[in-house]
Amino acid sequence: xxxxxxxxxxxxxxxxxxxxxxxxxxxxxxxxxxxxxxxxxxxxxxxxxxxxxxxxxxxxxxxxxxxxxxxxxxxxxxxxxxxxxxxxxxxxxxxxxxxxxxxxxxxxxxxxxxxxxx
Numbered sequence: 001x002x003x004x005x006x007x008x009x010x011x012x013x014x015x016x017x018x019x020x021x022x023x024x025x026x027x028x029x030x031x032x033x034x035x036x037x038x039x040x041x042x043x044x045x046x047x048x049x050x051x052x053x054x055x056x057x058x059x060x061x062x063x064x065x066x067x068x069x070x071x072x073x074x075x076x077x078x079x080x081x082x083x084x085x086x087x088x089x090x091x092x093x094x095x096x097x098x099x100x101x102x103x104x105x106x107x108x109x110x111x112x113x114x115x116x117x118x
Contacts, residue, residue: 012074012075012078013078014054014056014059014060014062014081015048015051015052015059015081016052016054016055016056016059017056017059018044018048018052019049022044022048023045026041029041051082053084058117059081062081062113062116063078063081065113066080066110066113069106069113071100071106076094076095079094080094080114081117084117084118087111088108091110091111091114092107
């Protein structure tokens with residue numbers, strides 16, 4: 001038996017935005033003694049606390065700067081902002097599923113933006 005759920009909406013989030021949402025959820029769960037935090041929620045909170053280096057405004061500014069570049073769509077901009085690749089090989093791994101490859105100059109332009117926020 002398979003249970004399918006309908007996808008109501010989809011939205012891209014930076015790690016900083018996710019951290020903010022999970023912090024609110026954590027406070028809500030802590031206030032209610034009867035509700036226990038599940039293992040997955042605890043691990044998610046640990047993950048975003050470890051990897052969120054920027055605040056929400058900076059991370060959204062980072063995504064906007066990436067989207068201004070050619071060959072960086074919204075989904076890819078969020079991936080790059082969340083992963084913050086440090087070299088061409090890491091950046092190429094993000095583009096591995098695309099039907100095109102980036103030139104060295106295009107990779108360097110993206111990495112220059114990443115270095116501003118690293």
